[in-house]
Amino acid sequence: MRLNRRELLAGLGSISFLGYGTATASAKISSSWKTLEKGLELAHFLTKKKSPLGDSRITALKINPEHYSLELLTASGEAVAKDDNSNAHHYHTAEEWSHNDGLIAVINAGMFEPDGRNVGYMKQPGHINNGKLKKGYNAIFVTDRITEDAPLAQIIDTQDQNYEELLQKYQTASQSIRLVNSKGQRTWARQEKMWSMAALGMTANGEVLFFHSRSPYRVADFIDECLSLPLNARKMMYLEGGPEASLYINHPRAIFKGIGSYETGFNENDSNKEFWSLPNVFGVKRK
Numbered sequence: 069m070r071l072n073r074r075e076l077l078a079g080l081g082s083i084s085f086l087g088y089g090t091a092t093a094s095a096k097i098s099s100s101w102k103t104l105e106k107g108l109e110l111a112h113f114l115t116k117k118k119s120p121l122g123d124s125r126i127t128a129l130k131i132n133p134e135h136y137s138l139e140l141l142t143a144s145g146e147a148v149a150k151d152d153n154s155n156a157h158h159y160h161t162a163e164e165w166s167h168n169d170g171l172i173a174v175i176n177a178g179m180f181e182p183d184g185r186n187v188g189y190m191k192q193p194g195h196i197n198n199g200k201l202k203k204g205y206n207a208i209f210v211t212d213r214i215t216e217d218a219p220l221a222q223i224i225d226t227q228d229q230n231y232e233e234l235l236q237k238y239q240t241a242s243q244s245i246r247l248v249n250s251k252g253q254r255t256w257a258r259q260e261k262m263w264s265m266a267a268l269g270m271t272a273n274g275e276v277l278f279f280h281s282r283s284p285y286r287v288a289d290f291i292d293e294c295l296s297l298p299l300n301a302r303k304m305m306y307l308e309g310g311p312e313a314s315l316y317i318n319h320p321r322a323i324f325k326g327i328g329s330y331e332t333g334f335n336e337n338d339s340n341k342e343f344w345s346l347p348n349v350f351g352v353k354r355k
Contacts, residue, residue: 100298104321107132108172108352115285115293119262121330121338122283126293129173129278129317129352130271133220136352138211138276140177140240141165143184143347145195155184161343162316163325171351173317175278176266176308178244184347188243197348206255207246207305209268209350212239223270223303225250242350247291248304254295256306258288263309264328265290268350271300278350279304280315280326282338311340314349 101109109130118124131138143158152158162174179187188202193212208231211221218237228250235241246255247267262284269277277299281290287306294301308314310331317324329340 104319107135113297119283124283126281131276139351140192142197144197159345159347162314165349166318173352174349175315177242177348177350190242193239205243208243210238210241245306252302254291256287261332262286263331264313265309266307266313269301269304272302284330312344
């Protein structure tokens with residue numbers, strides 16, 4: 069995501085589905101969860117409020133952290149591992165990250181600066197991508213717990229929880245804009261701008277939710293739609309918008325390419341058909 073929009077933001081059997089164009093013959097738009105394997109479920113929901121472009125569909129992947137690890141991969145971490153000072157050629161598309169690292173699913177880890185650093189705080193085992201907390205970015209997704217008294221994964225609401233204490237209990241963290249607070253309330257004001265979207269949420273049962281919509285929505289409308297779905301969602305955070313919003317699923321029972329396109333003021337069309345390269349992603353891997 070480019071810096072100018074970040075400033076605006078601060079205010080079913082075998083499935084093969086491409087997030088752009090037309091679904092293949094075996095693809096289905098469903099309104100109920102399809103179990104891919106234990107602890108991993110996929111659903112495609114038609115929204116009540118129709119988007120001006122595309123299929124007006126939100127895809128959700130539900131992940132039980134008891135069975136899957138949520139791994140943060142970064143270009144800066146790869147550069148450190150390879151003793152290479154240049155991050156740029158370590159950027160990969162979601163699909164490339166998946167194939168390179170054996171990941172079942174990949175989604176954006178957050179908005180990023182021109183040098184590949186996350187806009188907010190970000191750390192992974194053995195590496196700090198951005199050590200500074202971003203004021204006003206009131207959600208931090210954490211996983212890789214250090215202490216047994218902490219949940220396997222959670223979104224910390226920095227306005228309602230002791231984030232300084234909680235951050236010490238996890239090896240992996242990524243900060244972004246809060247969409248839904250710990251009380252289940254939308255925290256994003258209405259605005260006219262709209263874009264394709266990737267987001268992350270948590271259920272009341274501690275499951276992780278990956279969201280993707282190619283069809284553009286106003287962010288407040290997207291949140292309201294997600295909260296109205298049978299997801300049992302309690303917290304949500306923004307990950308990315310526009311052409312960079314990505315979700316790739318590579319599973320024997322589901323191949324899904326969620327590719328973003330529309331973005332007010334930048335790419336006001338539905339024509340993008342390729343994943344964009346990303347410096348930071350979250351990936352799903354079997355334990």
